[in-house]
Amino acid sequence: MDTQQLALVFPGQGSQKVGMLAELGESFSIIKDTFTEASDALGYDMWDLIQHGEQAQLNLTETTQPVLLTSSVAVWRLWSAQGGLLPSLLAGHSLGEFSALVCAGSLGFADAVRLVRARGQFMQTAVPLGEGAMAAVLGLDDTKIVEICAEAAAGNGVVEAVNFNSPGQVVIAGQVAAVDKAIELLKAAGAKRAMPLPVSAPFHTSLMRPAGEKLAQALADISVQKPNIPVVHNVHGKTESDPEVIKALLVEQIYSAVKWVDCVETMVAAGITTTIECGPGKVLSGLNKRINKSLNCFNIESPESFAETLASTK
Template sequence: MSTLPFSQIAKATQTAFVFPGQGSQKIGMLSELAERFPSILETFKEASDALGFDLWQIAQTGDKLDQTEFTQPVLLTASTALWRVWLEGGGLLPTYMAGHSLGEYSALVAAEALSLADAVKLVHLRGQLMQKAVPQGQGAMAAILGLSDDQVIVLCQSASEVGAGKVEAANFNAQGQVVIAGDTEAVEVAISKAKELSGKAIVLPVSVPSHCSLMKAASEQFAEALAKVDLQLPKIAVINNVSANVANDLDSLKQALVHQLYQPVQWTRTLTYLEQNDVHYLVECGAGNVLSNLAKRLPFVNKALPIDTVSRFEDALHTILTAEGKIA
């Protein structure tokens, strides 16, 4: 793994790294890359040693991979491993980083704001607290497609007034794609209202309704754990989910992580921030290509590049080095 300090690594000017969250996991993730790059397994061992159980085994077999307290550290470790491989391969430091939900922690590890050991313990606890906050079956999430952000906000407010519980916009992922979360019955009412407006709805296979007020109690417990962790300001600018901006002090950084549990992910605004700061290339540092697919239709994005297989990694490395003028 690269041991060079950031000051000695070449920098990009129009590239950002984005780190995916839950939903990007798949059985056997990074297995092909692990055969070529020993640091993949070294990173998983480092994280597993910190937690006391085998994250690579979970990633490869799928055992417990659908349980959020295990999904979260597995995905964070996978993203960290890919980041280390990127640096090993001569990849450039991006100008900005951003992570979707859980991915924000991966970005902070990559930006050296948080150690991998501390981060996997934090997100393991985060998953446990989230699961305990809402009993199995009492919460739900759904993706609403084909409606504006304002339409989704209004229909959630309307659905929350019928006595079936509360539902809120949880992830503003793209124009015409908003994820909602809340009490199961309220989510079902919101889905019906979305269809009345000619929208489409897809119920998500999750056990926890993330980024809504049902997670407020979990956030308060999480804040206590976060206060004990050695957190530094990132060495690469990290755009947070809550404000879609870069925190300039530690208090703001910690507040953003706590608020992220029960406030919506502002991914659309995050991408707008990147556009306004002359970013034209995105590298997705994690399992799969969820974030690349969200970004590839945006006019300002020349390329959105996943790196979770050997061929994808090599293509992304060559594309970015060429685009940034490091190779002809």
């Protein structure tokens, strides 16, 4: 196939699980070597944690973010080393955008690992534990969900649509009372499902602005380069080449909605026919297929899926 038709995509929080990439790590030394590099940057054995640690530890935002970024970069390095086709576009969901920027040569790997650990800490502490909530909404029009969030927010606090994941699948987040009210109103409006998610903070809401301010300070000391491969950004679904604008988008992303539908539609409009999800799980592959049924969607998380993807994209 042609480079112009391929995009690589990188998952966000929720894809982590104990034992992930185990077989890939045993089969290809580049996987474990990448984890060693990240472990040196953070001061603990990350590979040991994901293979033998507790799921609860993995689910802590400040752990999840560096673990997933490292997993994605490890798979990207394997893909590149084994002669995988160079993609013409990259994109990542939320945290995955940082993975995409590392793979594009825009962010240094060690810098990014430390940065996303800090990002996780900033996001977790922006809203006191127990005060924030998120919920998935299925089977309702995006515009209707936005309207209902505005209605539920009146007198109840903040609730906003924060992830536009695929047609008919939107995540909302905010303060507990407002999210609860929104769930009630969304069900009454005909949503197929409106269910709370097991997440400890209201990510991508305006409540995350304090985290954005801290991230901006952390980014001030980090070198960002023009990407070698264009990255489609969550905030507006477009690519950007100016390093200072990229920094600003990473800050804005923390308190803005993830417009994943827009990101995928941008890729398709640019001629992308195939996406490869680098890292554990198949969340993005499922979303991408729902956004555009004509897309060929692969994922790499095991030796088998790697071999299949490599063979299918020659």
